[in-house]
Amino acid sequence: MDFGFDERTEELRTRLLAFMDSHIYPAEPVYAAQAAERDDPWAPPPVIEDLKAAAREAGLWNLFLPGEDGGGLTNLQYAPLAEITGRSPGLAPTALNCAAPDTGNMELLSMFGTPPQRDEWLKPLLNGEIRSAFAMTEPDVASSDARNIATTITRDGDEYVVTGRKWYISGAMNPNCRVLIVMGVTDPDGPPHRRHSMVLVPTGTPGVDVRRGMHVFGYPDGTKGGHAEIVFDNARVPVTFLLGDEHAGFAMAQARLGPGRIHHCMRLIGIAERAVELMCRRALDRTAFGKPVAEQGVVRDWIAESRVRIEQLRLLVLKTAWLMDTVGNQGAHTEIQSIKIATPSAVEWILDKAIQVHGAAGVSQDFPLAQLWSSTRTLRLADGPDEVHKRSLSRRELAKYRS
Amino acid sequence: MDFGFDERTEELRTRLLAFMDSHIYPAEPVYAAQAAERDDPWAPPPVIEDLKAAAREAGLWNLFLPGEDGGGLTNLQYAPLAEITGRSPGLAPTALNCAAPDTGNMELLSMFGTPPQRDEWLKPLLNGEIRSAFAMTEPDVASSDARNIATTITRDGDEYVVTGRKWYISGAMNPNCRVLIVMGVTDPDGPPHRRHSMVLVPTGTPGVDVRRGMHVFGYPDGTKGGHAEIVFDNARVPVTFLLGDEHAGFAMAQARLGPGRIHHCMRLIGIAERAVELMCRRALDRTAFGKPVAEQGVVRDWIAESRVRIEQLRLLVLKTAWLMDTVGNQGAHTEIQSIKIATPSAVEWILDKAIQVHGAAGVSQDFPLAQLWSSTRTLRLADGPDEVHKRSLSRRELAKYRS
Amino acid sequence: MDFGFDERTEELRTRLLAFMDSHIYPAEPVYAAQAAERDDPWAPPPVIEDLKAAAREAGLWNLFLPGEDGGGLTNLQYAPLAEITGRSPGLAPTALNCAAPDTGNMELLSMFGTPPQRDEWLKPLLNGEIRSAFAMTEPDVASSDARNIATTITRDGDEYVVTGRKWYISGAMNPNCRVLIVMGVTDPDGPPHRRHSMVLVPTGTPGVDVRRGMHVFGYPDGTKGGHAEIVFDNARVPVTFLLGDEHAGFAMAQARLGPGRIHHCMRLIGIAERAVELMCRRALDRTAFGKPVAEQGVVRDWIAESRVRIEQLRLLVLKTAWLMDTVGNQGAHTEIQSIKIATPSAVEWILDKAIQVHGAAGVSQDFPLAQLWSSTRTLRLADGPDEVHKRSLSRRELAKYRS
Amino acid sequence: MDFGFDERTEELRTRLLAFMDSHIYPAEPVYAAQAAERDDPWAPPPVIEDLKAAAREAGLWNLFLPGEDGGGLTNLQYAPLAEITGRSPGLAPTALNCAAPDTGNMELLSMFGTPPQRDEWLKPLLNGEIRSAFAMTEPDVASSDARNIATTITRDGDEYVVTGRKWYISGAMNPNCRVLIVMGVTDPDGPPHRRHSMVLVPTGTPGVDVRRGMHVFGYPDGTKGGHAEIVFDNARVPVTFLLGDEHAGFAMAQARLGPGRIHHCMRLIGIAERAVELMCRRALDRTAFGKPVAEQGVVRDWIAESRVRIEQLRLLVLKTAWLMDTVGNQGAHTEIQSIKIATPSAVEWILDKAIQVHGAAGVSQDFPLAQLWSSTRTLRLADGPDEVHKRSLSRRELAKYRS
The missing domain is CATH 1.10.540.10 (Acyl-CoA dehydrogenase/oxidase, N-terminal domain)
Structure with a gap:
């Protein structure tokens, strides 16, 4: 270790x-x-x-x-x-x-x-020449349970026909986004984890209707390509555009998520560090009621608490990374879930305090804090809400003691 | 009572x-x-x-x-x-x-x-024919301490000359906003609470530059007239545009705040009720992992906790209203501060849970929750951050026991 | 109202x-x-x-x-x-x-x-000449679900025979405790809410073995008669010692709980007021790091937060009392549950902060705070843990929106 | 690392x-x-x-x-x-x-x-033949600020004369406790950190009056030798009983605290693991409202949250130990403070939830949880309350950004 x-x-x-x-x-x-x-x-x-x-x-x-x-x-x-x-x-x-x-x-x-x-x-x-998107989440079902995904991918001769509605497809509003990896049902009667496949759908494909950009607490996140709602209405792609094995989509999605989660958590720690820096600088710069904000007891408490939380998060993320390297993503499952549970909520807390120290400036476009808050808070529900991960993690903990 | x-x-x-x-x-x-x-x-x-x-x-x-x-x-x-x-x-x-x-x-x-x-x-x-704005907060000072306000209102013959920078002036981006009540320093050498005055400044006045709309967590709040940054550069108004007595601005601002705070809190309770309704409806509508979200224990806990908090807040707001009616705003000072401290943070908590139950929809433009959250959270810092009000309230509590 | x-x-x-x-x-x-x-x-x-x-x-x-x-x-x-x-x-x-x-x-x-x-x-x-106890809770079942209670009360001729084990029977260690009201199963095959009865069992009755006093966080609460573990081994009382109707024990227990809960909550508010007073006095009396503890920002925050919470709790308790008087305990069911959920946890928080301000003295026998904490915290689980009450309250809230 | x-x-x-x-x-x-x-x-x-x-x-x-x-x-x-x-x-x-x-x-x-x-x-x-105690804390001052310690150690010829009152002297009620290391003022006019010394005082020394055992939330902790209040009234020891250098007591006390703090935190993690085990076992064993407590969503949330917190705490403690080994206690100062801040409060939270799952049994003497809670909670104030450590830690954080 x-x-x-x-x-x-x-x-x-x-x-x-x-x-x-x-x-x-x-x-x-x-x-x-x-x-x-x-x-x-x-x-x-x-x-x-x-x-x-x-x-x-x-x-x-x-x-x-x-x-x-x-x-x-x-x-x-x-x-x-x-x-x-x-x-x-x-x-x-x-x-x-x-x-x-x-x-x-x-x-x-x-x-x-x-x-x-x-x-x-x-x-x-x-080469960084094009961008892409991953089309999994749907508005009409609780996507936290991936087995709910309802878009259909039906084979018709040498083609797959994609029909369904997706949303919060990040990056898909970017004019340079050229391809979508779409997850949908290819075998509705298969076992729950063997029903879905992934296909590559170029963005210009007829039947692909990029409807609108979804917002995140008021942010369209346009500079990052937004979060699209996309309707697939009999969009056709050649069968050669199948990615990986047929009906293996669920496992591939899970495999994709492990690294994705840890990358998010790594970056969140950097966000937290930036927030602490901004909080400290502001507290040192401003005076209220006759003394620098940095000498207000409550603000000092927030700063210390932020530091203590960041140190713990970073170590857990590093341990998770080390485990993924040594025993594989599967072996690091509990830890990946742990950082997914712990990091967004702690960093959200830190950002909230940094915002509070900034007053109105904290919620404005003049500082990055409010937007960072919105994306951080969203990670508490994206890719499975915290509650789902806790449920799953507790099941493994309880299993240790089941007789 | x-x-x-x-x-x-x-x-x-x-x-x-x-x-x-x-x-x-x-x-x-x-x-x-x-x-x-x-x-x-x-x-x-x-x-x-x-x-x-x-x-x-x-x-x-x-x-x-x-x-x-x-x-x-x-x-x-x-x-x-x-x-x-x-x-x-x-x-x-x-x-x-x-x-x-x-x-x-x-x-x-x-x-x-x-x-x-x-x-x-x-x-x-x-008559609802025009709109107006109130220009007090400034970007360059901690406005939570109203004595910091630095915009100057200098008498020059029959005119007042206004110079300074204001921001988060709600409603001032509205094309139908016709007049600003501006607070500034008229007597820099007076006692701290007798330095400021208020003048009426029509929006078209030369020297009044409405620069941009400030955002609140990504929301420009454009339908409500936004939140303007305004630069006053030697803007002149006749002395007859003075509102109330000269140098009495601080007391007038305080007088304005009491009802303003309670109105905010009253409406926040309605917001909380709407959030609980949306949370319940969504929890009843959606299924995850084989049972309705409404039967998940954690969600039930949130719903109950929301109800219990709302009941307490409403009673405290009603008591405050009753006190304002019977003993006046001054006599209700502790209670006005108490609801200002208690309401935004509790309602923010409720909105957060309602958002979580909605998943991605909760942070989107398709439900009012995210925008309600942003304005509610902002009330934790607008018009004096919670910490300032707690400091003041604790001082009165401690005074009971000082010998 | x-x-x-x-x-x-x-x-x-x-x-x-x-x-x-x-x-x-x-x-x-x-x-x-x-x-x-x-x-x-x-x-x-x-x-x-x-x-x-x-x-x-x-x-x-x-x-x-x-x-x-x-x-x-x-x-x-x-x-x-x-x-x-x-x-x-x-x-x-x-x-x-x-x-x-x-x-x-x-x-x-x-x-x-x-x-x-x-x-x-x-x-x-x-007349205050004797004391009594109420024997309901059992060690071997989750008593939060009253239908679990397993002690049997079996009719045998002109007598009831009581057999079972009870614990945390408050007051029963008091030498002046003369009678126990015992709840047990009289009709094991009846509908779940019509299975139990209450009988009066004088403390000297043969077969009643008061085993030991149970502790509450180290406190035997001896001055208040303790909390007994009692084994009933074929203890016999005349059938005339039946209290109320046979098999009506569940409803009678519920009827007893409403007033009991509100009395607890009323007193808890007095406890909270005492805690705030002690916290303020201590904060004014002690100096650390060059200034009175009462001027530490975090302590001020606690004092204000305590005041704000107490005001809310008191109003909710008063409303509940008023409802019980006007529409009856049944009509006040939601409110009784609300105060049961809200009061112990808030008062526990206040006591925790008062203890923290006292340092070691706070956990000692020289101040009442630690013992008050222990009994307050216990109310979060006594008479149904908070989680059970929240579950029930949420069900009623959800029912408003069920179609 | x-x-x-x-x-x-x-x-x-x-x-x-x-x-x-x-x-x-x-x-x-x-x-x-x-x-x-x-x-x-x-x-x-x-x-x-x-x-x-x-x-x-x-x-x-x-x-x-x-x-x-x-x-x-x-x-x-x-x-x-x-x-x-x-x-x-x-x-x-x-x-x-x-x-x-x-x-x-x-x-x-x-x-x-x-x-x-x-x-x-x-x-x-x-050899484990005798026990000892460390007499620093005093009832009459805020001992969180060690400079407040007021007991005097005055040289008189070949003897030191000790006068003062100490309390919460752990282990000193043990009949086998043979020696006290007493901290007191030897140079009242010296610089604040060079005023105190430590002397060894055998427990039978005339003038040493062990008055009573102080309680911790009702626990006298008698099996561990209790927590004594001791009055020193002109207790005399030879000058050869001075420990270390004269006036170096403050630095020696600080040196003693580093390892003490980390030992406490290490053991707290073991306590937390025991609590999680008990919580899981109980949740699996009991049924309420028709399903095992282990399937209640809120309980699952607690179990997962406990696991996630423990993992973070353990890593931070290990890092701190590693730092102490590699850069010394002084170099690990921030981390020692961080674990002192983070560990007791997180473990207290876990114990609270384990107690809640146990119902009345949780606060009783039949399970270790309540007593573990009481000692864990006390660590939030022993050896400097959390607030003091946060204040100090935040000062170092802010110093990074001071210009």
């Missing part, structure tokens, strides 16, 4: 920290200004392309992806790097080509893609 | 409940659709004017305002009505001409306005 | 407040000293008898009991008096003959007792 | 786990029975001596003490062992001669004792 940073990690951390200082933080106001002025509300601000080029040149590219296709890092090596990108989560992950949902999609394509699929989609994704 | 509803209250409640059913709830989707389609992002959807006409005809108009200028209700009579409007807080308060910030401004004009000021601004406000 | 104090209440409050000052508070150290020195660890300190005589003389006697047998007060009249006795909960309720479990037992005997039962037990209880 | 168990740790863990099964758990009921029957309420139950002999024979002795005098383990090696002893905190630490306050006293004597002091007290302590 060694969480220390090895040489490669230290070297990449140094390089990434320098890149944050030289490129990312200075680009934040540029990004905001471009976002305010662009015509297409779903297009990423152009500065992102400059950052991508710079990151690639700096050797900070595709670090998330293990194996030859990507940076070849272990989870434990990637964790502290992902944390750093979390300090500027709107820019840094995208700049490094390490942003969801492409990361999970590249993982799927890397593991399950046929050679033509890899040529067509994995390569340009790895 | 009789909180029972008297005959007039019962009659108005019946009428208002009917109006909610016949007019307000049916108008909610219309309002949303018009909001999505309008050209001016700061203009209220036109259905609002229809609702205002209907409310006026139904005798549900200016109920908030005591005395001859308004409905002539006591706080205790108004409380249950305001609660009902809180169930649809984007539409109902405006429809009844009972929406902030105009309510507080009408109170000020009703109490302190000269006859010409009343003619010019109070009358059209009472 | 008038919670104001009427003339009789005001008069009794004045008298009781004077009695607290003249008799109860001065007796607290005497009581503690006598408790430390007595030989029988289950005997009440003798000062209690003096206080009883004085209270009776002062006309402060049996105030809890409605109707001719007692003080004839409504719940709303009694509530503020019970709160006051809660400020010294070890002495005042007993001194006024208003202490559990005798109060509930007197209610049962007053409502259901036959004339001989009233002569034998109600009269001396009303 | 390698927290893995090395070979020695693994070997000791295996041995200790076997010892828990073979000796400690079977002795728990014996210990309780002997405790109930002994004559001297402050004498440890005799089974403890048997356990001590067995532990020594098993090579599980003085593991806490680094260096030649003790087991020679690092903090990281000792941590998982201390956690295991925490599963039976009344027996296991004492059985292994690893119980407070002797541990800290042995550390002091090992570091600072003169050869005669080592012969006289360290040797028999290391």
Whole structure:
């Protein structure tokens, strides 16, 4: 259980920290200004392309992806790097080509893609030339129980026909989003975990209607490609667009989620660190009722509590990463669930306190806190609400004592 | 300490409940659709004017305002009505001409306005013909301590010259907002509570630059006139535009806040009731892991806890209203602070749980929950953060035991 | 919904407040000293008898009991008096003959007792000459579900034969405890709510074995008669000792609980007030790190939060009392459950903070806080844990929206 | 940052786990029975001596003490062992001669004792022949600020004269407690951190009056030697009984606290694990309202939340131990404070839930939960209340951003 940073990690951390200082933080106001002025509300601000080029040149590219296709890092090596990108989560992950949902999609394509699929989609994704989306969640069912997913993928000759309604398909409003990985029912009579498959659906396919961008607490998240509602009405793709095995979609989705969850948690720790920094700076800068806010007892309590929580979260995330590397995602199941339960709610708490210290500025567009809060809070329900994960985790705990 | 509803209250409640059913709830989707389609992002959807006409005809108009200028209700009579409007807080308060910030401004004009000021601004406000705003909060100081306010109002001959920067001036983006009540320093050397005055500044006045709309967790609140940042650069108004006495601004602002706070809390209780209704309906409608969400133990716990908290809040608000009626706002100071401390945080908790039960829908634009959450959470810091009010309340508690 | 104090209440409050000052508070150290020195660890300190005589003389006697047998007060009249006795909960309720479990037992005997039962037990209880206990809870089943109770009460000729094990039978270790009201199964095949009966079992009855005193967080509560574990092994009583109707025990137990719960909650508010007073006094008296503890921001936050919570709880208790008086215990069911859910946990929080301000003294025998905490926390599980009440309350809330 | 168990740790863990099964758990009921029957309420139950002999024979002795005098383990090696002893905190630490306050006293004597002091007290302590106590806390000042300590230690010729009042001196009621390490003022005019010294005071010394045992939530903790109030009235000891340097008491006390705090936290994690086990077993064993308590959603939530919190706490404790080993106690200051802040409150929460699942049994003497709760909660205020540690920790956090 060694969480220390090895040489490669230290070297990449140094390089990434320098890149944050030289490129990312200075680009934040540029990004905001471009976002305010662009015509297409779903297009990423152009500065992102400059950052991508710079990151690639700096050797900070595709670090998330293990194996030859990507940076070849272990989870434990990637964790502290992902944390750093979390300090500027709107820019840094995208700049490094390490942003969801492409990361999970590249993982799927890397593991399950046929050679033509890899040529067509994995390569340009790895090059940062196109974006992609993952279409699983549906508005009409409790998607926390993946077996509820109702979109149908029906074979008709050499084609699959996709029909159903999806929403909160992150990134799919981006004009540069070229392909959707769609999950749907291919065998309605199969056993519950062997009913679904995934198919690749190019965004221009007839019958694919991108209806609107869903909001997250008022944020359309347009600079990140939004969260689309998409109606599939007999959209047809060749059978060669099946990803992985037929009826294996449930297991593939689960496999995709493990790394996705830990990446989120890693970045959330960076978000929390940014929040503490902002909270401290503001508390030192402002005076109320005759003394600096930093000397108000309640504010001090929040700062200390934030630090103590962050330290605990980071260690649990590192242990989880180490376990995933050593015993595999399955063996790290309890820990992955634990960080999914613990991290968003603790970071939400920290952001809430940072907001409170900022007063009205905290809820405004002038500081990143309110938007970070909205995405963090949403992680308490995205990809299975906390309550579902707790139920599952408790079952394993109770099983230890069942006679 | 009789909180029972008297005959007039019962009659108005019946009428208002009917109006909610016949007019307000049916108008909610219309309002949303018009909001999505309008050209001016700061203009209220036109259905609002229809609702205002209907409310006026139904005798549900200016109920908030005591005395001859308004409905002539006591706080205790108004409380249950305001609660009902809180169930649809984007539409109902405006429809009844009972929406902030105009309510507080009408109170000020009703109490302190000269006859010409009343003619010019109070009358059209009472008629719902124009809107107004209250410009107090500033970005550069901790406005929780009102003595920090730095905008200057300097007499120059027959004019006052206003210079300073204000933000989160609610309603001021509305094209129909015609006048701002601006608070600023008129006597920088006076005793801390005798330094400020209020002047009426028509929105077209040269030197008044409405810069932008501030956001609240991603919401520009455009349908409600937004929250403006305004720069005053030597804006001049005649000395006759002084509201009330010179240097009495601090006391007037305090006087304005008491009713404002209780109105907010009354409506928050309606918001909480709406949230519980939505939470219950959703929990009954959805199934996950083989049983209705309404049978999940944790969800049941939330519902019960919500009910128990609402009952307590409502009683405390009613007691506060009763005290304001019987011993005056000053005598009800502790209670006004208590509801300001207790209500937003409890209602925020309830909204959070209702959101969680809704999953992604809860954070979306398809349900009112996320936006209600954002405005509720903001009340934990608006008009003095909770911590400031607790500090002050504890001082009075401790004083009981000081020897 | 008038919670104001009427003339009789005001008069009794004045008298009781004077009695607290003249008799109860001065007796607290005497009581503690006598408790430390007595030989029988289950005997009440003798000062209690003096206080009883004085209270009776002062006309402060049996105030809890409605109707001719007692003080004839409504719940709303009694509530503020019970709160006051809660400020010294070890002495005042007993001194006024208003202490559990005798109060509930007197209610049962007053409502259901036959004339001989009233002569034998109600009269001396009303006179404060004997004590009694209520034997319901059992160690071997989840007593939160009263239908689980397993002790059998079997008719055998002219006698009932009682067999089973009970625990946490409060007051039964008191040498002056003369009678137990025992609940057990008389009709195992009846419908779940028509299976149990209550019988009166004099404490000396053969087959009644008072085994030991159960502790509450280390407190044997000996001065209050402890909490006995009792084994009934074929204990026989005449059939005339049946209380009320056969098989009606469940309903009678429920009837007993309503007033019991509100009395507990009323007193808890007095406990909370005492805790706030102690917390404030200590905070004013002590200095740490160069300033009075009363000026530490976190402590101020606790004091304010305590005040705000108490105000809400008191109003909900008063409303519940008023409802019980006007629509009956059944009509006040939701509110009785609400105060049962809300009060112990809030008062526990307040006591925790008062303890924290006292440091080691707070957990010691030199201040009442730790013992008050232990009994308050226990009320979160006694008489149905909070979770059971929330489950039930949520069911009624959900029922409003079921189609 | 390698927290893995090395070979020695693994070997000791295996041995200790076997010892828990073979000796400690079977002795728990014996210990309780002997405790109930002994004559001297402050004498440890005799089974403890048997356990001590067995532990020594098993090579599980003085593991806490680094260096030649003790087991020679690092903090990281000792941590998982201390956690295991925490599963039976009344027996296991004492059985292994690893119980407070002797541990800290042995550390002091090992570091600072003169050869005669080592012969006289360290040797028999290391042999488990005698017990000792540490007399620092005083009833009349806020001891959280150690500079407040007021007991005087005045040199008079070849003697020190000790005068003052101490309380909560753990272990000092034990008839086998032979020596007190007393902290008091030797130089009232010195700089605040150079005013105090420590002297060794044998318990029989004239002028040492052990007044009474202080309680902890009703528990006198008699089997562990209680918590004494001691009055020193001109108690005289030879100057050779000075421990360490004169006026260096403050620094020595701080040095003693670091390991003490981490030992407490290690054991608390064992306590939490025991609580989760009891909670799960009870939840599986009991049925209420027609289904096992283990299937109640709220209980499942508690179990999962407990597991997630424990995992985080353990990692933070391990990191702290590792830091103490690698950069020293001073370098681990923030982490020592962090675990002191995080652990007691989280474990208190877990114990509270375990109690709630047990119902009345949870607060009784039949399960260890209530007593464990009382000692755990007390750690939130012992040795500096949480609030003091948070204040200090936040100061260091803020310092990072001060310009």
